[in-house]
Amino acid sequence: MMVQSLHEISTKALMQRIADELEGLIVADAEGRYAYVNQRWSSLTGYTFEQVKGRYVRDVVRLSRVDEVLKTQKFVSGDAILLNSQTGEEVPVYCSYTPLFHENKLEGCLVYMIRKNEDVSMAVPSHVVSLLEELNRQMQLLQSFQQNTVDPLDRIVGNSPEILKMKHEIVCAARSSSTVLIDGETGSGKELVAHAIHELSPRCKNRLIKVNCAAIPAELLESEFFGYVEGAFTGASRGGRIGKFEMANGGSLFLDEINQMPLALQPKLLRVLQEREIERVGSSATIPIDTRIISSTNTPLEKLVMEEKFRSDLYFRLNVVCIHVPPLRERSEDIPLLIDWLMKQLNFRLNLQIPGISQEAVQRLMEYDWPGNVRELQNVLERAMNLAWFETLEWKYFSDYFKHHAYETKTLNSAAPPRLLRQRTDELEKDILMQVLQEFHGNKTLVAQNLGISRTILYKKLHKYQLL
Structure with a gap:
């Protein structure tokens, strides 16, 4: 087909043509498991998609770097690996690994590969480039359309009074650039709230950058937040590096688990909030920034202030608008809706077709306290769906999980109603x-x-x- 007529091809057809053109193509999910392989990859390895679906790439392909790319979230190209075919033949190939993101969240990894020969390069053929360019144009149009039509609040599932109140507070918070503190237990959905605030705000066209304060070593937090100049410390990258505040300039910075921020860094964050400017590590030059701060905590900051583990002046700066995310046990009437929504997501991600769930299972799940909140509910459903394997989810697929939990006697096995x-x-x-x-x-x-x-x-x- 001529390049001039590419705009007449549907997005789905374009994606299929690209997949067919590339010699070997796989898509792994965010956990490193096969989510897609094209026909040429199957011919190259001897494996069909049904044989590898849901398996970890590292278990099928020796020397695969999919896990590394998912961990570092960085592009790797030209690395040689060996594919283990069913015939026992070792096939040397060149691979190009690309992390895949959706709404700033890592979704998986795309791997493009070709046979390793002396005269071959990793360059994508020109006709495939044309297909990719047209696909990119269509995806940009689709993303623009979705941003104007999809309500971010729809991703927060529930109709309970607690959730409706929280959604109203999100809409109110999105109108301004005031700092927001999201308070809630682990697994209750604080990150969803942060995304909704950003996407409903005038800053939605710019980035929302997330920083997990508990996941970054204390000695690296300052350089992560503010960036650094070349030569600032041993091992500093050539040319320096911008920090999260600059990345989020014009948008929003989500500080997850702010309660884990070391005391030594808190006055520096307070200064940024007051002065609206930063200094990179190793430099005295100030850089003005326009970044909205959205933070979350799974521990009451008032308690940490009393224990002198969190600065009171920083707390008041962060707590201009406070939104409480209710735990799942306080909105059990939302559990049937959550089950339905999660099952649709899991059916798609796991390539399953679980038709539904029994009323008995739903009722008994509603009586559990869910200390891990929505995250625990999702894990329990995924476990049951793997056990059921295309059958309706009956209580028997859940009961073994609750036999090993302390809440069982309180909520599930008592003779009391x-x-x-x-x-x-x-x-x-x-x-x-x-x-x-x-x-x-x-x-x-x-x-x-x-x-x-x-x-x-x-x-x-x-x-x-x-x-x-």
């Missing part, structure tokens, strides 16, 4: 609140600190039990 168990839990919580209120003579700040919860959560519980 499920609602009575919830009632007993509420009564116990109410009694504790009454005792602590009496101990501190009704001082809400001291009560919240003693219980290790925020004042927002405390007032919500006091209202729930009519103790105000």
Whole structure:
């Protein structure tokens, strides 16, 4: 087909043509498992997609660097590996590894390979380049269309009063550039909230950069945040490197697990918030920045302030707008919707066709407390779907998981009716609140600190039990 008529090809057809043209092409998911292989790869290796689907690439291909690319999130090209074919033949190939991202989140890795010969290069053939250029044009149009039509709030699943209130707070927070503090337990969905705030804000055309404060060594945090100049320290890259604040200039910077930030770095972050400028490590030159800060914590920062593990002045700077993400146990009516949504996602990702879930399984899952929140629910569903393998999810596919959890006797195996168990839990919580209120003579700040919860959560519980 002539290049001039490429615009007449659908996006799906373009992708198929590109896949057919490349000599060997695979796509691995974010965990390094096969998600796609083209026909030429199958011919080269002797494996069909059905034989490798869901298997880790490293288990099939010796010397594969897929795991390395997924870890570093960096492009690697021209590296030689050996493919193990079913015939026992070792096929030397050149490989090009490209990390795949969607909405700044790592989705997987694309690997393009060709046979290793002396006269061959890794250059993509010119006619394939034309196909790729047209595909890129169509994908840009599609992305532009989706940005104007997809509501970021739709990714936050639930219709409970707690979730509807939180969605309203997200819309309010998105209107301005004030700092936002997202408070919630691990696995409750704080990152989804951060993405929604950014995508609904006027900054949505620029980047949202995420930094996990718990995942970066303390000694590297400053250079990660502010960047560095050449020669700033031993091992510094030639030409220096920009930091996360500059990457997010004009957009938003999401500081995940801000409660893990070392005390030594906190005054430097406070200065950036006050002065709206940074200095790269090893330089005295100031760089103005326009970056909105969205942070999250799974530990009440008020408690850390009292323990002198977090600066109070930084806390007040970060806590201009506070959004609480409710734990799953406080919105159990959302669990059926979450199950339906997660099963659709997992069916697609795992190449399964689980038709549904029994009402008994749904009801019993609604009675569990979910200490790991939505993340735990997703893991439990994925485990059950692998066991069921194209069958409807019955309770038998879940029961073994709960036999090994401390919450089993409380919520799943008791002879008491499920609602009575919830009632007993509420009564116990109410009694504790009454005792602590009496101990501190009704001082809400001291009560919240003693219980290790925020004042927002405390007032919500006091209202729930009519103790105000």
